Amino acid sequence: MATPRKPAKPKTAATAPAARTTATPAKAAGRGTPDDPWQLTTPSGGSSFTAWRDASLDPPALVCRVGTTELRYHLRCIEDLHAMLRAHGDWMLLGAADEQKPAAPDTVEAWGRAKDNPVGGWYGLRKGYRGRFGMYVPMVLAALGLAEVESQPRNNRMRAR
Numbered sequence: 001m002a003t004p005r006k007p008a009k010p011k012t013a014a015t016a017p018a019a020r021t022t023a024t025p026a027k028a029a030g031r032g033t034p035d036d037p038w039q040l041t042t043p044s045g046g047s048s049f050t051a052w053r054d055a056s057l058d059p060p061a062l063v064c065r066v067g068t069t070e071l072r073y074h075l076r077c078i079e080d081l082h083a084m085l086r087a088h089g090d091w092m093l094l095g096a097a098d099e100q101k102p103a104a105p106d107t108v109e110a111w112g113r114a115k116d117n118p119v120g121g122w123y124g125l126r127k128g129y130r131g132r133f134g135m136y137v138p139m140v141l142a143a144l145g146l147a148e149v150e151s152q153p154r155n156n157r158m159r160a161r
Helices: 077-088 133-143
Strands: 038-041 048-054 061-066 069-074 147-149 157-160
Touching (some): 038 133, 061 133, 069 077, 069 133, 133 147, 133 157
16 A cells, blocks of 8 residues: 655745846946946856946957956847847857857857857957957946846846846
8 A cells, every 4th residue: 555645845935946037237337338337246156357348449349357367258249139139039058168168059148159150250359358248248238228137146148128
């Protein structure tokens, strides 16, 4: 004879899946210039960084500074990523990864390295620092009101606004 099953425990706030939240600042501190950069945080909220547009560089760049490390991406990445997300039409995982690590397929990071994106490969300009596109660029789009970005410890996503 089989033993009766215990009734399932009701889900509590501690056991229920966490609700997804979005981090879409209405306006980030700063104007996005070298003298007054945007003050941003990573999607997980774990780190702060600054970012600005610098059209005087060759090629023009979106510059992100994390501590003393400076990452540069083609400036057109803002418009290109927004256009890709609008065409995609749904949430897309960020998939941030360092340059030396492979990007997960079908993520913002993978698109930022893909041979079939508008620049034909890496948006990152500085060898050794070309990765992390999916970590920093999405927050710039959110600050500009062009995208929604989830704010969770892991597996964040974004979509166009």
